[in-house]
Amino acid sequence: MTFLLNIDVPDVGKATTFYSEAFGLTVGRRFGADFVELLGWPAPVYLLSKQAGTVGASSDRRRYERHWTPVHIDVVVDDVDAAVARALSAGAILEAPARDAPYGRIAMLADPFGHGFCLLAFSEKGYDALLGHP
Numbered sequence: 001m002t003f004l005l006n007i008d009v010p011d012v013g014k015a016t017t018f019y020s021e022a023f024g025l026t027v028g029r030r031f032g033a034d035f036v037e038l039l040g041w042p043a044p045v046y047l048l049s050k051q052a053g054t055v056g057a058s059s060d061r062r063r064y065e066r067h068w069t070p071v072h073i074d075v076v077v078d079d080v081d082a083a084v085a086r087a088l089s090a091g092a093i094l095e096a097p098a099r100d101a102p103y104g105r106i107a108m109l110a111d112p113f114g115h116g117f118c119l120l121a122f123s124e125k126g127y128d129a130l131l132g133h134p
Contacts, residue, residue: 002043003043004043004044004045004046005041005043005044005045005046005073006045006046006048007019007045007046007047007048007113007115008048008049008050009047009048009049009050009113010049010050010051010052010113011049012033012034012035012036012047012048012049013033014112015036015047015111015112015113016036016038016047017090018090018091018092018111018112019038019045019047019111020038021086021089021090021091022086022087022089022090022091022092022111023040023041023075023086023087024040025038025039025040025041025045026038026039026040027039028044033049034048034049035047035048035049041075063114065114066093066110066114066116067114067115068116069115069116072115072116072117072118073115073117073118074117074118074119074120075117075118075119075120076120076121076122077119077120077121078121079121080098080104080105080106080107080119080120080121081098081105083107083119083121084097084098084107084109084119087109087119088109091111091112092109092110092111092112093109093110093111093112094107094108094109095108095109095110095116096108098119102123102129102130103122103123103125103126103127103128103129103130104120104121104122104123104126105120105121105123106118106119106120106121107119
């Protein structure tokens with residue numbers, strides 16, 4: 001079993017530039033002007049052109065101002081501060097600066113299309129630090 005990551009965006013060209021510059025992803029294949037495959041993460045990322053106001057799931061309409069969703073991307077990196085700088089340079093919006101947590105270091109951001117994501121560097125124990133074991 002595997003998974004694919006699909007991200008709806010209003011402009012595939014701008015999104016390709018952002019995700020390439022922010023995370024070092026590269027274009028795998030282009031399926032026309034409105035559908036691009038990006039490679040470089042454990043799962044392929046597909047950017048899909050979907051205009052604001054079109055119907056997504058059920059009757060909810062797509063919107064690209066900052067929005068909350070219960071599913072978001074955590075990008076695990078070696079150096080959160082360097083990754084934040086790279087993402088900001090590419091056009092990300094910083095929502096919560098990098099901070100230390102029991103499991104490592106984390107920062108919260110949004111892409112230029114309103115999708116939230118976190119940059120995360122695990123400590124040696126990672127999430128096991130939350131279990132309270134020595």
